[in-house]
Amino acid sequence: MTLRVMEKGDLASFVERLIASEPGAVGPVRKDGKHVFARLASVEDLDLAYTTTLLPPKKYLFPPQETLLRFRLGAPPVVEPVLEAPPLVVIGVHPCDLRGIWATDRAFGDDHVDTNYRARREAITLIGADCLPDEHCFCTSVGSHLPEPASFDLFVTDIGDAVTVEIGSERGRALLERYARSREATAADLAGLQKRRHAKEAAVKARLNVDVQMLPLLLESVSTSPLWEQLGAKCLSCGNCNLVCPTCYCFDVGDLMQLNLEEGERIRRWDGCTLVDFATVAGGHNFRREAKSRVRHRYYRKFQYLMTRYGRSFCTGCGRCSRSCLAHINPPETINALLAEAEREEA
Ligand code: SF4
Ligand code: SF4
Structure with missing residues (x-):
């Protein structure tokens, strides 16, 4: 891993040149008091x-809705795959969201390679940026607070008067060489980076009271906990937690016919396991009819089934579901309550 340093003014020029020269650049933009990833027209955005x-x-990798193919009925029918993967530079991705991309890479690239996801993934350049947490972040509990070396092209950390830039790929190195003025890191810069990372770790207040690697075992022992009943009674089945989650990747596929009933498109859209009809199958049977079983399923996806398979939590600790849940259901409280219950039973 190579570490370079840029003065703050040089970072702004770098971004300005990226926006002007690359086919597309997006990043965090303030909108109505919140932040959203959106197209950057200038560095001021x-x-x-x-x-x-x-x-x-x-x-950007797995859009909320996308056309997979267009078709025309007839003899023979005509089917045209649709694959849109324009080059894009995504600036300002936090370590937890880089970890989320690691998770969707597994979901769309391991057993069954998803051609559309793969093409967009290859077309996207990731420039990460470090952050400071709010009261909902619990990234340190699931090990996603630091940028993993293979997860970004460049990664920027604010160390005061300057920023450090970690180079994660040849693509990142080429961008830096082409558009930025940077220098080698000194011992003082490294000390600044360490200080910033320690400050971030100290600022994370929400936490899981258990070693993340123990979670598959813990969840195995609490599948009939009364807590699922209580959470099910509170859950509104709104699907917000699925929609905002960086590692939720379920989708539904359907055909949209034109009025001429001859042409149409096959569409896929995000779906969510907390929605009432998510588990309804042909014949009308819903094998997760009760909210408690849907909430429980979501937790088992994040901390049990996929963790057992990949050895890492499929929750990044980003806190988005905690912020968006109108019923105030959130992973730290849920996991800590389950742990307390297991410990009481053990005593
Ligand atoms: S956001 Fe909260 S209320 Fe809505 S489905 Fe998720 S857990 Fe239930
Ligand atoms: S905190 Fe919530 S939204 Fe964020 S990764 Fe974990 S389950 Fe998903």
Whole structure:
């Protein structure tokens, strides 16, 4: 890993040149008091001093709705695959959202390679940026507070008067060489980086009271906990927690016919396991009819089934579901309550 340093003014020039020269650049933009990832028209649009965005950058890899193919009925029918993957630079991605992209890379690239996801993934350049947490972040509990070396092209950390830039790929190195003025890092810069990271770790207040690696085991022992009943009674089945989550990747596929009933499109849209009809199958049977089983399923996806398979939590600790849940259901309280219950039973 190579570490370079840029003066703050040089970072602004770098971003300005990226926006002017690359086919597309997006980043965190302030909108109606919140932050969203959106197209950057100039460096003034970019606001790197943000805690979180409403939706994660996942939306550029796996859009909320996309056309998979167009078809025309006839003899023979005509089918044209649709694959849109324009080059894009995504600026300001936090470590937890880089971890989210690691998770969707697994989901769309391991057993069944998803061609559309893969093409967009290859077309996207990721420039990460470090952050300071709010009261909902619990990234340190799931090990997603630091940028992983293979997860970004460049990663920027504010160390006061300057920023450090970690180079994560040859693509990132080429961008830096082409558009930025930077220098080698000194011992003082490294000390500044360490200080900033320690300050971030100290600022994370929400936490899981259990080693994340123990969670599959814990969840195995609490599948009949009364807590699921209580959470099910509170849950509105609104699906917000699924929509905002960087690692939720469920979708539905349907055909949209034109009025001429001859042509149409196959569409996929985000779906969510907390929605009432998510588990309804042919014949009308819903195998997760009760809210408690849907809420429980969501937790088992994040901390049990996929963790057992990949050895890492499929929750990044980003806190988006905690912020958006009108019923105040959130992972730290849920996991800590389950842990307390397991400990009481053990005593
Ligand atoms: S956001 Fe909260 S209320 Fe809505 S489905 Fe998720 S857990 Fe239930
Ligand atoms: S489950 Fe909640 S905290 Fe965890 S990654 Fe998803 S939105 Fe973030």
